[in-house]
Amino acid sequence: MVPFWTTVSRNGSSDSETTLQSASKATKQYKYPSLRPSHRLSLLFLFPFHLSANGACFRCTCFSHFKLELRRMGNESYEDAIEALKKLLIEKDDLKDVAAAKVKKITAELQAASSSDSKSFDPVERIKEGFVTFKKEKYETNPALYGELAKGQSPKYMVFACSDSRVCPSHVLDFHPGDAFVVRNIANMVPPFDKVKYAGVGAAIEYAVLHLKVENIVVIGHSACGGIKGLMSFPLDGNNSTDFIEDWVKICLPAKSKVLAESESSAFEDQCGRCEREAVNVSLANLLTYPFVREGVVKGTLALKGGYYDFVNGSFELWELQFGISPVHSI
Known part of the structure; x- marks a missing residue:
């Protein structure tokens, strides 16, 4: 790899200023997120480069008989670097043709990178x-x-999961198309049976149990749930600041009450973590208020399971409701 400075046309005339202006423009447009300004200049004209073990220099072998080592350049300006390279190429006049090709190549690469970065x-x-x-x-x-x-479809699972973009159950549990009938909402909550207020959820449960004949209903909570954080934060004075959110998350007020009663002195983050799991249990209990769900559980054709996905630590917990909560099995 050779250093470069100027463009030499076929008739021998120099076109260095035009080429350097183009390179300079591309350099200004290109973003270097981690390199210091003094290093950026050397990368344009001297590359390939190698970062030394202590990170203090960039090294480039330009010719077999020439090695240039650039240590920290301190306050050296862009113009200083150009002057140094101009002097070098004056001494190595026979390298100008190669230098012209190199500068065109790096300019094109920088312009392409700049265009990619700015693409909306x-x-x-x-x-x-x-x-x-x-x-x-x-x-x-x-x-x-x-x-x-x-x-047609014959899924084995009905899954209640949170709408959070980080916890898609198909990805987390590797479900394939046809495996699970999925309902997603704020904080993965299942409201109690109500033909008017929660008809949408009731219709989904009825369809899954009576028509698709699912064998399992799984309610999956997760870490860092914004809905649960809201539940734990909203005051209980009845003055709502939202049109829908507060009324919705109050479905799991029993979970909040239990957590506050058992861990009132705990840190807020710890309380939220406990409530994320307790809210799943409240939803499992609410499922039993649907007659067709309760009938399936009694007959043994339907199982209710709770799950908890911790995407911070990459773990998943699963437990089953059998007229009570079974021990947790960590996976």
Whole structure:
């Protein structure tokens, strides 16, 4: 790799200023998130580079008989670096043709990187690209699976999970299409039977149990749940500051009451962690207020399970309701 400074045209004339201006412009546009300013300049004109063991220098071998070591350049400016390189190339005049090719290459790379960094997020393109990837890597590689799904579904699980973008149950539990009938809402809550107030949830449970014949209903809580944090934070004076959220999370007020009674002196974060699990138990108990759920549990055709996903530590807990809560099995 050689250092570069100027562009030499075929007729021998110099076009150094034009090339350097282009390189300078590209350098200013390009973002170096971790390198000090004094180092950035040397990277444009001297590369490939190697970071020394102590991080104090960049080293570049430009010719077999020439080695240039750049240590910390302190307050050296962009212009100082250019002057030093100009002097070098004056002494090595026969390298100008190669230098011209190198500077054009690095300029193009910097401009491309700058363009990529400044590219705005396109939500439509993201969805299109996502579907193309899914179709190519999953749909078209599993014709038997999707052929069966075209005929109908018979999932073994109904899952209540939080709407939190970090806890998609299909990813966390590696569910495949057709494995689980999923309902997601704020804080993965199951309200008690109510034909008017919570008809949407009731319809989902009824369909899963009576029509899909699921064998398991799993309610999965998770760490750092914003809904539970809200439940633990909202005052109990009846003055709501939101239109929907407070009324919804109050479904699990019994969990909050239990946590405060048992760990009133604990840190707020610890209380939230306990409530995340207790709210799952409240939802499991609420499931028994649905006649068709209770009937399935009594007959042994339906099992109710609680789960807790800790995405901070990468762990999952699972327990089962059998007219009471069984011991927790850590996975």
